[in-house]
Structures are given as C-alpha cells and as structure tokens.
Amino acid sequence: MKLITVAGPPSSGKTSVILKTIAALGLPKRSVGVVKFDSLTSFDNVRYSENDVPVQTGFAGKICPDHFFVTNIEGAMKWGRKKNLSMLITESAGLCNRCSPYIRGILSVCVIDNLSGVNTPRKIGPMLKYADIVVVTKGDIVSQAEREVFAFNIKEVNSNAKVIFVNGITGQGTFALAKYFSEVPEVDTLKDRTLRFTMPAAICSYCTGETRIGDYYQLGMLKKMEYGD
Template sequence: MKLIIVAGPPSTGKTAIIRQIIRNLPERSVAYLKIDVVYAAEDTEIASEFGIPAKKVISGDLCPDHAGIMVLSDALVWARNEGADYLIVESAGLCLRCTPYTTESLGIAVLSAISGTHSPYKMSPMIALSDVAVVTRIDLVSQAEKEVFREAIRDVAPGVEIIETNAPIGTGLRYLMKVINSLAPIADQTAVTLRGSPPLGVCTVCVGRKEIGWENHFGVIRKLEGAGTLFRGE
C-alpha cells in the first residue's frame, strides 16, 4: 500500500486536490482519512462521491497534526483491511510549524497563490519537508505574482517539485499523478517515522494554564525581548 499525506493551511484546496487524485486512481483502490479539530464532513462527502472507505478523526484538545501521527499506525491497518492500495491522509492544516509527513510516504503541501507572495516563508517547515508543493488558484493571480510565489517556494525548499493548478478543473495535475504513480509502497510499517523534529516541547499554556506573562509559566517560554526561546524550570 502507498501512503499519501496532504497538508497545507485551511481553505487552500486540499480536498479539491484529493478529489482529483482519487478520480485519476484505479476505482475503489483508495482509503481516505481526514484529521480535523472540531468538525469535518469531507469523509462522508468523499465516501458518498467515490464509494471508498473513509474515516475522520476529530482531535479536540489535541494538536491535529499530533493526533494524525498517533492514529496513523491504526489507520494503515484499517486501510489494508479495506483492501486499499492507497491511503490518503488529509491534515487539518492549522499548525504551520508541525508537519505530518512521514518516511515512506508522499508529502504534498497545498498552497494558495492568493495567500500572498510572502506566505511560503511563513509555512517553511511544511514546505521544506514535503516532496511536492501544489499551488492552487493560479487563475486568480497574474503571471508575475505566480513567478514571485514560485521563487519564494524554491527559496524555502530548493528541491521540492512545484505543480501549479486550478484544482476544481485539475489543470496540471497530470504531473502530480506521475509522481504518485512512481511512489513506492510502504516496505515496513514498523519503520515509518516522522520526517522532521516537532517543536521543542509542550508549554504550560498547552496543558491549561490561563495566566498571561512568561513569569507565570514554566518549561519552554518566550519573552518579548531577549534571547528568543528559553527554558525556565519550576
């Protein structure tokens, strides 16, 4: 089975890209997993539209990218039991520092051309650890803006493959399908790991403290002025 992990900020067209991928793969060969925080309907929509097995995980108080990693091993077993040749995982896309890509997967970062020419720099880990950057909504920007956006992506990740598309129509996605068709199946599920290191740690805000000001917190902290991220013991 082949693993495809699709990440990117909200409303960039991730699900539209996934729909195009499913349309171009052999019928009923795909299982789909959606990770979101409080609500998602894509699983029922895609299951109804394509007749494929689909699940969703609502992460709630847990970071959605962390939740995705925690459930991925079970999801691989589920997809195999469903007879799938591909498992497509769609992240919630809310955290630009965490990245959900693993070894033995195809990591796709979906970016919107109308998000601003500086946006690739703001989500650099998500792009730098991916294999392919799919740029959507290219029909809504000028050629000059497309070129600037493309160069920003290359600045962040020189080796990433860039594919530009109008996702609902599927323009240019034949190049993405070539990459998917060349993807190797997972050789050993027990050896699948995260590609990059997650952020430094869980802070006391993450575990429920509501006070403002670094003085009221411990562990990894940050001041307005000073040496950046610090560690403060209790």
C-alpha cells in the same frame, strides 16, 4: 498499499486536489481511500463519500493535530488494508504552521494557495520546507507574475521540492501529481520509521521529541481513533 501524506492550511484546496488526483489516477473504484485528520469539525467526508471514495475522519480535539496524526497513522494503515485499498491518502490541516505530518520515505505533499499572498511560502515552515511536492492552487485567479513569484518563493524555502500548479475546479495539473502518486513504493508498516521534523514541546511522548512510530513509544496524553468498517 501505497501511502501518501497531504498537508496544507485550512481551505487551501486539499480535498479538491485529492479528489481530482484520484480521478486522474484512473484506478478501480474504491481502491483509493482517504483518512482525514482534522481538529474540530470537517465536512470533507461528505465530498469524499459523494465521489465514492472510502473515507475515515478523525478529530484531534484537544490534542495537537500533528501529534494526533502520528499516533493514528498506523491505525489508518490497518484500516486501509482491511478495505483492500491499493492507495491510502492522508489529509491533515496544518493549523499552527509549526508541524509537518511527514514521514521519511513516504511521499509528502503540501497544498497552499496563491491567494494567501506571495510571501506565505516563506512563513509556513516545516510543512512546506520538508515536502517533496508543493501543490499550488487557485492560480487561475491571480496574475501570471504573482504565480511566478510565488513559485520562486517556494523554491527559496525548499529548493528540492517539485512545484505543481493545480486547478482544483477543473483538475488541470493533476496529471503530473497523479504520476508521482502512482510511482510511490508499497509500504507494509510504518513501525520504526521517523518523522521528518520534531513536534513542538507539550505533554505526550512526541511532545518531548519522540519520532519513532509504535505503541511502545507512545506515552502520556494519547488519543486513539475508532476505525469503522
């Protein structure tokens, strides 16, 4: 199974980008699934279900959303395998801009929108800086100059990233994104892989700088998701 992690600020267009990219991938129905990591509420599961995309939603609640992500990502993989998915996409809302739910060796995508101001790329932090691909949405409603300056500011923060402009309504631009998604290698397990960036200090083992994945490393305040069928 292929695994891709997608992160981005709330309402930046993550769900639309993922749905249009799944369509552009042209894989058999129900072979690409999504696990949505959110903090309190989410309505995206409805949109995925409407598009016949298998989906699971987990709410971090009082747990830091990215800590929640890393403690549940293996469970997500297990669910994906049980559903016989050929590709699993995780979607997480980056809420404090401090963290990035990115794992070394796993394609990491950051979605940000042009409307948030040209200097936003310089403020976002690890979520943008450690991404392999930065998807820019809502480019159809700002000037060409602002699009170009926005892309330039992304490059200033993350010069290795590929910047792809995607129109979440028409799907324009998802062709290139789908190509990168389909080229991702298969992964069996995430155990012992590491995060690209440490989490902030708080109260669980990841809060204290742990980056390894696996039950053995998870101490303190943890929250495990219930995966349905």
